[in-house]
Amino acid sequence: MNKQNGFFEIKDVIDIQIINDLxxxxxENYNLNIKKNIGGTLSGHLNCIPGxxxxxxxxxxxxxxxxxxxxxxxxxxxxxxxxxxxxxINLPGSHYQHMHTDSDFYDEFYILxxxxxxxxxxxxxxxIIPGSHREPYSYIDYKLKGLYKKRMRVNQSIGSCxxxxxxxxxxxxxxxxxxxxxxxxVVFTRNKNGKKDFLVxxxxxxxxxxxxxxxxxxxxxxxxxxxLWEFATVKIPFxxxxxxxxxxxxxxxxxxx
Numbered sequence: 071m072n073k074q075n076g077f078f079e080i081k082d083v084i085d086i087q088i089i090n091d092l093x094x095x096x097x098e099n100y101n102l103n104i105k106k107n108i109g110g111t112l113s114g115h116l117n118c119i120p121g122x123x124x125x126x127x128x129x130x131x132x133x134x135x136x137x138x139x140x141x142x143x144x145x146x147x148x149x150x151x152x153x154x155x156x157x158x159i160n161l162p163g164s165h166y167q168h169m170h171t172d173s174d175f176y177d178e179f180y181i182l183x184x185x186x187x188x189x190x191x192x193x194x195x196x197x198i199i200p201g202s203h204r205e206p207y208s209y210i211d212y213k214l215k216g217l218y219k220k221r222m223r224v225n226q227s228i229g230s231c232x233x234x235x236x237x238x239x240x241x242x243x244x245x246x247x248x249x250x251x252x253x254x255x256v257v258f259t260r261n262k263n264g265k266k267d268f269l270v271x272x273x274x275x276x277x278x279x280x281x282x283x284x285x286x287x288x289x290x291x292x293x294x295x296x297x298l299w300e301f302a303t304v305k306i307p308f309x310x311x312x313x314x315x316x317x318x319x320x321x322x323x324x325x326x327x
Contacts, residue, residue, distance in 0.1 A: 076203035077234035078143055079224070084184065085130045086229050093186040095123045096252050099283040100159065110288030112300045114164020115242050117288040118157035121281035124254060127184070128155065131256070132273055136182070140233050140258070144180060151180075151258040152268040155278040159285065160194040160251035164244050165304050168311070169199070169218065173236035175206035175324025182256040184231045189224075189253070194245035196224045196232070196253075203237035206324025209314035212239065237324075 096118065110116045131137065141148045173179055189195035199220050212218060217239060224232055234240070236257075245251050258270065266272055273279075290300040303310040314327040321327070 073143060074204070075200040076238040077198065077200070077232055078139075079226070079230060079232045080136060080139065081230045082227070083134050083136065084127070084229050084231060088126050088130050089184070089186050089228050092120065092123055092127055092254070093252060096120065096157065096159070096186070096283060097250060100250060100285065104285055107292045108285055108287055109290030109292045109296050109300065111161070112297070113167070113288075113290070113304050114161040114245060115167060115288045116159040116161065117286045118159050118252065119278075119281070119284040119286065120155060120157050120254065121283055122279055123283055124155050125279045127254065128256070128273060128276075128279060131182070131184075136231065136233075137270060140180060140182065143233065144235075146180075148180075148258055149269065149271040150261060151270055152261045153270045153276065153278070154257045154259070154268065155276075156255045156257070158242065158253045158255060158288070160242055160245045160253070162245050162248050162250065164194060164242070166243055166307075167241040168303075168307070168314070169197075169212065169221070169239050169241045171203075171237050171239055171326050174326050175237055177236075178203075179236045179257060179259040180233065181236060182231060182233050182254075182258070184254040184256070185226050185228060186252045186254065187249070188228055189226050189251060191223060191225070191243075192245075193247040193249070193251045194243045195226065197221050197241050197243050198224055198234070199239040202239040203235040206322075207239070208318035208321070208323045208325075209311075209327050210318040211323070
């Protein structure tokens with residue numbers, strides 16, 4: 071595992087039966103409850119709150135010492151970090167996301183991505199740029215320094231996971247299959263308020279592991295203006311790229327755009 075890359079993969083570690091059960095629950099809920107006005111439906115990338123359904127998965131992650139591997143790799147004590155549990159649902163017929171980071175450079179956090187199905191070029195595996203987390207870049211830098219030439223796909227089999235820095239440039243890719251491609255996202259952020267409810271060490275009573283599965287907006291608002299902006303960025307990607315160029319001119323380097 072090379073820390074210079076900003077991510078590492080652990081293969082064949084998570085209980086496949088637990089993953090399959092969670093996939094079935096999310097798929098069933100999607101088919102029964104999905105609403106067409108959720109922001110991200112047109113681009114094909116939705117957010118999901120798995121709630122109580124993810125509890126067994128998180129217990130298995132703990133049992134397999136994955137939290138400890140994250141601590142060792144990034145030289146942190148992950149048990150002192152807050153944790154949030156969500157998911158990304160890559161829909162059939164989805165489009166490329168814009169390459170982006172998940173945080174401003176100096177607000178780095180860590181993400182554990184767990185695919186619930188085998189991921190590949192057909193159903194939309196994650197695209198990343200290794201090493202792009204090491205210094206702050208603007209969108210203009212991304213273009214002029216040719217970072218986009220270093221993109222690589224992370225194809226994974228179920229039971230595997232990837233852990234990455236929020237500063238790593240990445241994007242979702244098109245799902246050309248006929249089925250949804252869900253991926254659990256466990257996010258670890260610094261505990262700044264001293265409260266213990268959301269700590270990794272509070273796994274048994276963590277607030278995110280309650281409630282039913284819910285599908286929510288991803289990037290775009292579920293109103294008319296949100297739909298117009300989503301339509302523009304999907305059908306005319308240059309519009310969003312131009313906006314990011316303008317933002318790069320007046321925002322500090324490393325600011326997420």
